[in-house]
Amino acid sequence: MEEVAKQITINISHVVEILAAVIIAVAVIIALYNYLLQLLRKRNPPSLESIRVNFGSTVAVALELLLGADVLATAVAPGWDAIGMLAAIAVLRTALNYFLAKELKEIKEHVS
Template structure:
């Protein structure tokens, strides 16, 4: 019975990683297609209603959000593996991987939050001058 539960947990971890890979793949395809559309004349203003910088920022943020979701899936898979890791060495390796993914996700989320607080069209070139 214990071996069956371990095998099922490992299978679940593999499935969770496959879901993360699918999310990353689909998000990448979506980002590439969106970015390519920006090369069409007036595409940026049709997509966001702002200039090309805002449209690029929207593509980047959307991809970043999906990558954050995928990192959460990967972390879930790591947690599942930790539950059945038989040696301290494997537990240590999984803990290191989980820590790296958590740190990546934290900083990615910080960047997304910071960009979402910026007004559209301001880009990342610095503060916007006051027109008054």
């Protein structure tokens, strides 16, 4: 029974990682499309700041999903090496998310 629980948890972790990758891929495509609209100056194209804010917000969500996937993967293999690696990854992703949120807030304030 424990082995089944571990396998389910690992599979869920992989699904969450794939979901985060898909979210980032879609965000890149949308940002690129909007950027090209901006370059071609089609009717009311989104501003570069709004493109950055939308893309950054999406990346922040994906980072949180990836952190959750790492927590799930580590939960079934709680060796000290895995816990140390999770701690390092958590610190890096949290720092990335913090600075990304800070930059997004500055952009939003600048646009308003």
